[in-house]
Amino acid sequence: TEVERHYGVPWMRMPATRGGRPRHGLVHALRQRQAMSRLLCQLCGGPTVGTRKDARTLFLAAGARQALYAGEPTASPPVHAVCARLAVEHCPPLHRRGWAAALVERTPVWGVAGTVYDPLTLERVPGPEDGEGLHRVAFTDTRRIRWTLAARLVITLEGVTPVTDLDALADEETAMIRAMR
Ligand SMILES: [Zn+2]
Structure with missing residues (x-):
């Protein structure tokens, strides 16, 4: 092949x-x-670029141990805030083991x-x-x-700001996507 x-x-x-x-x-x-x-969302496959005013990208990691650190290598694509909120509510491993999220400036x-x-x-x-x-x-x-x-x-991940309130981010994202239509 x-x-x-x-x-x-x-x-x-x-x-x-x-x-x-x-x-x-x-x-x-x-x-x-x-x-x-x-930079497509790992959950829905849609583009994450253009879904935030500040052009940062949201990343989500499973596991209570894991914060997301600056300089940390990752093979997990980014997520939409709306998709992340759904996942932490409904995906059993995230629910059980916890998660960490961060907004990232450069990848x-x-x-x-x-x-x-x-x-x-x-x-x-x-x-x-x-x-x-x-x-x-x-x-x-x-x-x-x-x-x-x-x-x-x-x-x-570079320029990393930890995020704990996915609700607020998801609401911002929804407003941004509505404004673009
Ligand atoms: Zn998505």
Whole structure:
């Protein structure tokens, strides 16, 4: 099969999901990369650009431990405030384990998450046990990135302001979208 290259790295090709929206954590490579590079909402797939007056972007992470930090690499695309509010109310893992949200000023690309191969044996290097078992490799790691098959685009969050009141943000967003019509 042919290999697609983006950001100078070969990418995994995965079968398209069968109908409907992807479930949390099952976003496939193409959709994730497009969502990241175009800042599409990971929940509804719509553009987040132009939904806030200050041009910042909202990010949401699951887990009580996780605040969102400046400089933190992430493979989770942004969210609309309206979609985030729905998700924290109705998505059981977010409800149970908690969540953290932040408004972010800049989202420079950092690298990829993917499968890494040993240049000598050409064997797959075992990934971390947690999550999807993917290695995170920075674009600046020029040696390792040559042996990486990418599955996710990873960005960093810069200019991070933590958010706890999703209601207020969602109301602002709704007003902004109405005003644009
Ligand atoms: Zn959305």
